[in-house]
Amino acid sequence: AQSVTQPDIHITVSEGASLELRCNYSYGATPYLFWYVQSPGQGLQLLLKYFSGDTLVQGIKGFEAEFKRSQSSFNLRKPSVHWSDAAEYFCAVGAWLQGAQKLVFGQGTRLTINP
């Protein structure tokens, strides 16, 4: 069965510092991978996705992620965080259903930004 692990429940970084959020997945075939961000009380916004091709994926808000098949990882990075990046971040793998696709999510990583 598919699964996603986000080892860090809560991360605190200073504004302007670099960021890396870890994500490991378990999936038998080539995975579809996603990162979503959720502000408090809001829905999920797609940051970026990997379907195939270049393993370094660029997303919105200056985020990027790198797919590493050998490590079953899809870590999210940003070179310099802004206070507005404080939110919860979810990594997900797409799993096939009958005619549809479901997302299997990690437990999320809450990001706090220190001024």
Next chain:
Amino acid sequence: SQTIHQWPATLVQPVGSPLSLECTVEGTSNPNLYWYRQAAGRGLQLLFYSVGIGQISSEVPQNLSASRPQDRQFILSSKKLLLSDSGFYLCAWSGGAGNTIYFGEGSWLTVV
């Protein structure tokens, strides 16, 4: 462009009362539709999905049901709510299998 709306945004209901959460998608046709639940302190779990009108699949057994009376309308219901039904419910859509899934703004349900 495509948009997704769900309502109500917030709901406080007594135990044993019925529930109806509605979701509509605009700007696309024949979308795949999904209901996810996010319980407090937990990740997101897929509850139902639909690939067409009247076609509903359930991922987990529970006290809830879903219906798709129109192509771009997805409804989450319960006849009698339980305390354990409390959570944040998210409707989502995609253009088909293998496509990105986009989420609505969510509905907070508190069962008291």
